[in-house]
Amino acid sequence: xxxxxxxxxxxxxxxxxxxxxxxxxxxxxxxxxxxxxxxxxxxxxxxxxxxxxxxxxxxxxxxxxxxxxxxxxxxxxxxxxxxxxxxxxxxxxxxxxxxxxxxxxxxxxxxxxxxxxxxxxxxxxxxxxxxxxxxxxxxxxxxxxxxxxxxxxxxxxxxxxxxxxxxxxxxxxxxxxxxxxxxxxxxxxxxxxxxxxxxxxxxxxxxxxxxxxxxxxxxxxxxxxxxxxxxxxxxxxxxxxxxxxxxxxxxxxxxxxxxxxxxxxxxxxxxxxxxxxxxxxxxxxxxxxxxxxxxxxxxxxxxxxxxxxxxxxxxxxxxxxxxxxxxxxxxxxxxxxxxxxxxxxxxxxxxxxxxxxxxxxxxxxxxxxxxxxxxxxxxxxxxxxxxxxxxxxxxxxxxxxxxxxxxxxxxxxxxxxxxxxxxxxxxxxxxxxxxxxxxxxxxxxxxxxxxxxxxxxxxxxxxxxxxxxxxxxxxxxxxxxxxxxxxxxxxxxxxxxxxxxxxxxxxxxxxxxxxxxxxxxxxxxxxxxxxxxxxxxxxxxxxxxxxxxxxxxxxxxxxxxxxxxxxxxxxxxxxxxxxxxxxxxxxxxxxxxxxxxxxxxxxxxxxxxxxxxxxxxxxxxxxxxxxxxxxxxxxxxxxxxxxxxxxxxxxxxxxxxxxxxxxxxxxxxxxxxxx
DNA sequence: AATTGCTAAGTTTTT
DNA sequence: CTTAGCAATT
Numbered sequence: 001x002x003x004x005x006x007x008x009x010x011x012x013x014x015x016x017x018x019x020x021x022x023x024x025x026x027x028x029x030x031x032x033x034x035x036x037x038x039x040x041x042x043x044x045x046x047x048x049x050x051x052x053x054x055x056x057x058x059x060x061x062x063x064x065x066x067x068x069x070x071x072x073x074x075x076x077x078x079x080x081x082x083x084x085x086x087x088x089x090x091x092x093x094x095x096x097x098x099x100x101x102x103x104x105x106x107x108x109x110x111x112x113x114x115x116x117x118x119x120x121x122x123x124x125x126x127x128x129x130x131x132x133x134x135x136x137x138x139x140x141x142x143x144x145x146x147x148x149x150x151x152x153x154x155x156x157x158x159x160x161x162x163x164x165x166x167x168x169x170x171x172x173x174x175x176x177x178x179x180x181x182x183x184x185x186x187x188x189x190x191x192x193x194x195x196x197x198x199x200x201x202x203x204x205x206x207x208x209x210x211x212x213x214x215x216x217x218x219x220x221x222x223x224x225x226x227x228x229x230x231x232x233x234x235x236x237x238x239x240x241x242x243x244x245x246x247x248x249x250x251x252x253x254x255x256x257x258x259x260x261x262x263x264x265x266x267x268x269x270x271x272x273x274x275x276x277x278x279x280x281x282x283x284x285x286x287x288x289x290x291x292x293x294x295x296x297x298x299x300x301x302x303x304x305x306x307x308x309x310x311x312x313x314x315x316x317x318x319x320x321x322x323x324x325x326x327x328x329x330x331x332x333x334x335x336x337x338x339x340x341x342x343x344x345x346x347x348x349x350x351x352x353x354x355x356x357x358x359x360x361x362x363x364x365x366x367x368x369x370x371x372x373x374x375x376x377x378x379x380x381x382x383x384x385x386x387x388x389x390x391x392x393x394x395x396x397x398x399x400x401x402x403x404x405x406x407x408x409x410x411x412x413x414x415x416x417x418x419x420x421x422x423x424x425x426x427x428x429x430x431x432x433x434x435x436x437x438x439x440x441x442x443x444x445x446x447x448x449x450x451x452x453x454x455x456x457x458x459x460x461x462x463x464x465x466x467x468x469x470x471x472x473x474x475x476x477x478x479x480x481x482x483x484x485x486x487x488x489x490x491x492x493x494x495x496x497x498x499x500x501x502x503x504x505x506x507x508x509x510x511x512x513x514x515x516x517x518x519x520x521x522x523x524x525x526x527x528x529x530x531x532x533x534x535x536x537x538x539x540x541x542x543x544x545x546x547x548x549x550x551x552x553x554x555x556x557x558x559x560x561x562x563x564x565x566x567x568x569x570x571x572x573x574x575x576x577x578x579x580x581x582x583x584x585x586x587x588x589x590x591x592x593x594x595x596x597x598x599x600x601x602x603x604x605x606x607x608x609x610x611x612x613x614x615x616x617x618x619x620x621x622x623x624x625x626x627x628x629x630x631x632x633x634x635x636x637x638x639x640x641x642x643x644x645x646x647x648x649x650x651x652x653x654x655x656x657x658x659x660x661x662x663x664x665x666x667x668x669x670x671x672x673x674x675x
Numbered sequence: 676a677a678t679t680g681c682t683a684a685g686t687t688t689t690t
Numbered sequence: 691c692t693t694a695g696c697a698a699t700t
Contacts, residue, residue: 258688383688627685
C-alpha cells in the first residue's frame, strides 16, 4: 500500500479507485497533478506493472512534469522496479500525438505509407493548402488558405459523422480540397498533426490485431485535461478502454476554452453516455487562491448553463478584496499597473516574478510592454513567435527532413535553392510540373534522365549538383557510427549557410544570433535513442522537435520578471498577483463570440483568468481604446456585473484624496529614496 | 534576384 | 496603426 495520507479525502478516493471508469472533476487549483501522480504510484504498489499504465496529457510540458513526479513517487516504493537490463520500469506518459507517432511507426505500412514518414508542421501544412488552392484557382478566388487549413483540421478531428460548423459552400469546398491535400501529403510520405490521430484510428479500425496489441499493453488508461479532447481523441481513448474499462479521465468542464479548435466539451459532460457505471469524484478544495477570489470565480461561472456544478472552497482566509479599476485609455491602464507592480516591489518586497498581466488578445501586450520598458521593469512575453517559426530553424529542419525522406516535396522545395544554387523558381516550377505529370515526387523527377534532359545544360548541372549534395550527406546516415551533431555542422559548413544568413541580415549580429540558434538545436541532436541507427536517431529527433515546438521556449523562464500572457495560455499557471486588463465588452467577451454563439466559452475564459490569482486580483477596463489607429469608446464587460459587489474594493472613494499628480510624485519620491 | 510599394485585414493556438 | 503577403518593378 502506497502512502496516500498526504491527500484530502476526495483526492484519496480518486487515487485509490483503480478499476472501472472514473471521472475526476478537478476544479482549478485543486491538486490534480498531485492526485494523479499518487494514483499511478498507488497502482504500482497494488501490483500493477508500470508498463501496463498509459497516461495521456495535452502538452509535452505536462507530460514531462508528470513523468518526473511519478518517477519520484515510484522511487519511494519499497519494491524496486527494474527490468532485466537494469533500466527502471516506467509508465507511458505522453501526449495523444506522440502516442500516435509510436503506434504509426510500427503499423503505418499497413496503410501504404512508408515507415520513415515525416510530420508536417503547421507552416508546411499551410504551404500544401496554398499549393492545392492555387492549382484549382480560377473559379473560387475568395478562399483564404489559413481559414481553409483550420476547417480541414476540424473536419479531420470531427471524424466521419461529426459535424463541423460552417456554411455549405465552404464545407463542400473543404471536402474537395481535402482529397487533393491528402494525396499531396501521401505522395510526399508525409502526415500532418491531425493525421496522426486519424490514421491511428484507421489502423485500429481496419486492423483489429493492432488494436488488440495496444489494449493488451495499456490496461490502465488515464487522460488529463479531458475537457479539451476532440472527437478523434475520444474515439482513441474509447477504443483502448471500452473492453477493460479501466479508464480515468481528469478535467474541468469550466476550463474548456478550446472549443474553437475542435475540443468537445460534451466528452466530459456526457461521460455517462459511454460509461454508465462511471464513478464521478469532485475535487473542490482549492489550495491556490483566497476565499474572495474563489467566491468571485464561483459567482461568475454559475451563470453558465450545461455544466457540472462545482463549488470551489479554500481553507485560506478571505484575503484582499478584488480591485476593479477603470482607466481613460490603455496607456493609462498600463502605466498605472506598472506603478502598482513597482509599489508592491518596493514597499512590500514582492518580486517581479510574482506578478502577471493577463489579456485576451496579443495586441494588448504592446502598450503594456511600452510601459514596462519605460519603467525598466523586466518582463517576459509568453506566446508570440515561436522559436521554430524562425527562418533558420525552419530551413534547417527542412534540410533534415529532406535527408530522411527526399520524397518529401514540401521540405525539398523549401530548401532546394537555399543558398541560391541555380534552382530558380522557374526551374522548380517545371520540376514540380514534371513530377505531377509522372505522378512521382520532385526528387524522383530530379533523378530522372528524361526529365532533366528537357532543361538547359546550366539548369541540368544545378539539378545534378543538388542531387549529389543530398546523396552525399544522406550516405553517412546508413552507417552504424555517426555523431549527428558534427555531421550537421559539416553540412552547414559545406553549403556555407552562415554566408546565406549574413546576406539576409543587415546587422551581422543578427546573423550570429541565428547561427547560435542553430548550434543550440544541433547540440541536442545526439541526445536521444543512443542505440538506434543514425537515420532512425535523426527521425526521432525530428519527431520530438515537431511535436514539442515549445521545449526551448519554456526553458528561458528563469529570472525575476513579470509575466505577460494571454488568457488562453495562462491555463494551468498561477501567480500571487494577477492583473487582468481590458475586461471590456467586445474584448472579453470578444465581439465575435456573439455571432458564433460562444458566450459560455468566453465566460469560462474569464473564469480561468480569475482562478490564476493566489493572493490579489486586479481587473481593469478602459473607457477609450485605440483600435486600428482610431479611438473607440469602450464599455465595461457584462461579466463584471456577475461579480458580487461586496467582493470588490471601492477604489474610487479611496483614491480620490490622492490626485494623479500627487500619486506620481509619491512614486517619484519613492524611487529617489530607494534608488 | 532583390527591392519596393500596394492592399487588405486585424481572437484565442496545447499538437 | 501595423503587418503580412503579394505583385510589379529595377
